[in-house]
Amino acid sequence: DQQVKQNSPSLSVQEGRISILNCDYTNSMFDYFLWYKKYPAEGPTFLISISSIKDKNEDGRFTVFLNKSAKHLSLHIVPSQPGDSAVYFCAASEQNTGFQKLVFGTGTRLLVSP
Amino acid sequence: EPEVTQTPSHQVTQMGQEVILRCVPISNHLYFYWYRQILGQKVEFLVSFYNNEISEKSEIFDDQFSVERPDGSNFTLKIRSTKLEDSAMYFCASSLGQKHTFGSGTRLTVV
Numbered sequence: 001d002q003q004v005k006q007n008s009p010s011l012s013v014q015e016g017r018i019s020i021l022n023c024d025y026t027n028s029m030f031d032y033f034l035w036y037k038k039y040p041a042e043g044p045t046f047l048i049s050i051s052s053i054k055d056k057n058e059d060g061r062f063t064v065f066l067n068k069s070a071k072h073l074s075l076h077i078v079p080s081q082p083g084d085s086a087v088y089f090c091a092a093s094e095q096n097t098g099f100q101k102l103v104f105g106t107g108t109r110l111l112v113s114p
Numbered sequence: 115e116p117e118v119t120q121t122p123s124h125q126v127t128q129m130g131q132e133v134i135l136r137c138v139p140i141s142n143h144l145y146f147y148w149y150r151q152i153l154g155q156k157v158e159f160l161v162s163f164y165n166n167e168i169s170e171k172s173e174i175f176d177d178q179f180s181v182e183r184p185d186g187s188n189f190t191l192k193i194r195s196t197k198l199e200d201s202a203m204y205f206c207a208s209s210l211g212q213k214h215t216f217g218s219g220t221r222l223t224v225v
Contacts, residue, residue: 032212043118043205043216044157089157093212100212101147101170104157 003027006105019077023090030092038087080112116140120217135191135220137206147207196224
């Protein structure tokens with residue numbers, strides 16, 4: 001039961017260009033979404049999040065867009081840097097349950113080449 | 115920035131043995147979690163812990179698993195009788211709300 005899906009297992013981008021990572025979800029009860037970055041042998045590191053009452057949230061080079069009607073969100077990184085090379089996980093939760101477990105997608109491996 | 119600390123970083127154990135994975139969450143956080151990631155797969159929720167009791171657990175978290183917060187700072191995951199399929203990275207996390215802060219994980223290898 002894949003409630004959160006990242007259909008692109010990998011993405012290659014040149015340094016300085018835009019990276020766009022996509023995520024789809026099926027559970028309409030999800031109302032909070034997060035992106036995490038993960039390097040090998042490390043835990044996921046929080047990047048940016050968005051509540052369902054918004055359609056965009058920006059933090060420096062990172063912007064997350066949410067399309068609730070399509071149950072789709074995307075993470076834009078611009079400009080991409082080699083240090084951004086990592087696996088990116090989309091995650092979702094239900095704010096109103098009180099216990100906010102995260103449901104993760106399968107991840108997208110981003111490679112930014114110089 | 116406050117961190118979640120996990121020990122050990124790598125644990126090798128024989129099938130059928132008990133293991134205890136340890137975590138020190140961020141001190142002012144209220145919610146504590148264990149997740150795991152089998153090699154090449156997604157990060158999966160195991161259990162959440164709030165107010166000194168389990169608040170939610172997944173299907174994976176069967177009777178072989180238990181969690182404890184013995185002294186107000188440590189948070190442990192015990193696997194009573196390990197199986198080969200328990201081999202995975204285990205991540206502890208803590209939060210005040212939705213934003214989880216994760217530890218760097220314990221790689222459990224069951225042989």
